[in-house]
Amino acid sequence: MKQAKKRPLPTIAKLFSSARRASRAVINACAAVSASEKRMRRREQAHARANDSLEQMLALFDRKRHGGEAMPFPPVGSEVIPIYPPDDGPLTPSELASIRETARPLLPKGKVTRRRSIV
DSSP states (O other): OOOOOOOOOOOHHHHHHHHHHHHHHHHHHHHHHHHHHHHHHHHHHHHHHHHHHHHHHHHHHHHHHTTTSOOOOOOTTOOOOOSSOOOOOSOOHHHHHHHHHHHGGGSOOSOOOOOOOOO
């Protein structure tokens, strides 16, 4: 039976060297994480500043629009009552005929080259 060769124990210099390499790798990894965290924080802060300035502009718009007193915007999806009264509905055929009779003398005479519908 052959006996396996025993590996010599590492020297103190080799242990220190491998510890330095390991610590450099850990330090580099921490620096990379730190740099990415800094980038994320900068983006979050920029977003927060933009959001704050948007809220300030909306508040200023509300004050100008409502004569000095700040009124919040209505919530999205809330019902808004129209200011104008409802109309009478679509035109009846007799009303359309009346409009056509009134417009006929004002229209150009001659051959129709192209006809388009707006409906």
